[in-house]
Amino acid sequence: MIFGKNDHLVGLDIGSSFIKVAEIKATGKGHVLNKFGMSKIAPGTIVEGRIVDVDGLANDIKVLFKSQKIREKNVAISTGGHSVVIKTINTLNKPEKELHETIYTEAEQYIPYDIGDVNIDYQVLGQSEFSPDQVNVLLVAVKKDLVAEYIDLIHQAGLNPRIIDVDTFALQNAYEILPYESREKITLLVDVGASKTSLNILKANVSLMMRDNVSGTNQIIEEIRNQYDISVDDAYLAVNGENSTIAQDKIQAISLKIAQGWCSEICEVVNTYQAGSNDEKVENIVLSGGGVFVEGFQESLLSELEADVSIINPFEALNINEQKFSDSFITKASPIAPIAIGLALRRVDDK
Ligand SMILES: Nc1ncnc2c1ncn2[C@@H]1O[C@H](COP(=O)(O)OP(=O)(O)OP(=O)(O)O)[C@@H](O)[C@H]1O
Numbered sequence: 001m002i003f004g005k006n007d008h009l010v011g012l013d014i015g016s017s018f019i020k021v022a023e024i025k026a027t028g029k030g031h032v033l034n035k036f037g038m039s040k041i042a043p044g045t046i047v048e049g050r051i052v053d054v055d056g057l058a059n060d061i062k063v064l065f066k067s068q069k070i071r072e073k074n075v076a077i078s079t080g081g082h083s084v085v086i087k088t089i090n091t092l093n094k095p096e097k098e099l100h101e102t103i104y105t106e107a108e109q110y111i112p113y114d115i116g117d118v119n120i121d122y123q124v125l126g127q128s129e130f131s132p133d134q135v136n137v138l139l140v141a142v143k144k145d146l147v148a149e150y151i152d153l154i155h156q157a158g159l160n161p162r163i164i165d166v167d168t169f170a171l172q173n174a175y176e177i178l179p180y181e182s183r184e185k186i187t188l189l190v191d192v193g194a195s196k197t198s199l200n201i202l203k204a205n206v207s208l209m210m211r212d213n214v215s216g217t218n219q220i221i222e223e224i225r226n227q228y229d230i231s232v233d234d235a236y237l238a239v240n241g242e243n244s245t246i247a248q249d250k251i252q253a254i255s256l257k258i259a260q261g262w263c264s265e266i267c268e269v270v271n272t273y274q275a276g277s278n279d280e281k282v283e284n285i286v287l288s289g290g291g292v293f294v295e296g297f298q299e300s301l302l303s304e305l306e307a308d309v310s311i312i313n314p315f316e317a318l319n320i321n322e323q324k325f326s327d328s329f330i331t332k333a334s335p336i337a338p339i340a341i342g343l344a345l346r347r348v349d350d351k
């Protein structure tokens with residue numbers, strides 16, 4: 001065939017503080033990292049998951065693609081936060097077509113939005129643990145206006161949005177290709193970004209519980225601004241140690257206090273899961289997102305939970321040309337790269 005099927009995609013993670021882009025080639029030698037780059041966006045460009053400055057952001061995306069010399073136009077993106085609802089429901093097992101109708105009819109009671117305002121998707125997870133006639137179904141609803149906003153953004157950047165995924169699923173996708181030996185152990189994936197945190201408890205790559213909240217590294221910026229009455233830009237400088245009027249130990253104390261708050265939220269989710277799961281313990285915690293750079297965060301988790309804590313390295317499963325990507329770059333990027341990589345691993349005909 002002259003025209004091979006082009007199911008190739010570029011993964012684009014539009015975070016509220018950094019956009020990340022990844023292109024992966026499937027070869028006979030496995031997945032090869034072809035392109036990876038990231039760039040910071042101006043504070044206020046995305047607020048509570050909504051795009052405030054579409055023109056500015058579209059331009060940032062164009063500049064990033066250009067600087068990384070990415071020519072592919074088909075992209076996979078993801079959304080998360082408030083406008084995305086993910087629920088595991090159980091319902092009577094039926095033939096596929098009837099099940100489809102039932103889920104769409106029942107969805108309304110699980111979603112806090114008008115059913116006409118959301119796009120719904122679902123995946124049957126398997127038989128319910130409570131009854132052999134029932135199945136567990138993962139239900140996902142995304143607000144239509146949010147999807148439209150992201151589609152417009154991608155078009156404005158001169159690209160084609162081929163897949164619109166959910167951040168948590170893209171992260172899980174990146175995790176699933178990693179060579180972890182302990183798939184049967186209960187694992188919690190935690191992504192602490194700038195403006196949101198997502199939690200996903202997995203066993204053998206099946207999601208058992210998901211939670212999203214609005215914690216993130218922006219809380220540190222806000223707390224510094226509250227205490228010192230300074231601008232957002234000055235607060236960022238202070239976090240980077242570039243504002244000499246605020247002592248570094250004061251910044252560290254603020255950061256640690258916020259990170260301890262993240263720990264309490266994580267412990268609450270772990271405890272809720274464990275209380276309802278016949279004493280099955282969460283044994284592994286795999287961290288990602290910019291929150292991992294906050295000093296004391298990992299240590300606090302280790303002191304509060306009896307689980308192994310590690311930071312994800314989504315590059316581990318990829319072939320990497322060291323001439324193209326230095327070790328130091330890979331180390332710095334790995335905690336914030338998994339969603340872009342999880343998206344880049346999608347194919348056009350993936351559901
Ligand atoms: N090398 C680093 N050292 C210190 N902090 C860092 C580093 N890299 C990122 N961060 C922090 O992490 C944040 C970015 O994290 P991340 O990329 O996970 O957020 P995001 O995806 O943009 O946000 P969200 O997913 O919440 O929309 C930055 O705002 C910064 O505070």
Ligand SMILES: [Mg+2]
Nearest residue numbers: 015016193194
């Ligand atoms: Mg993010």
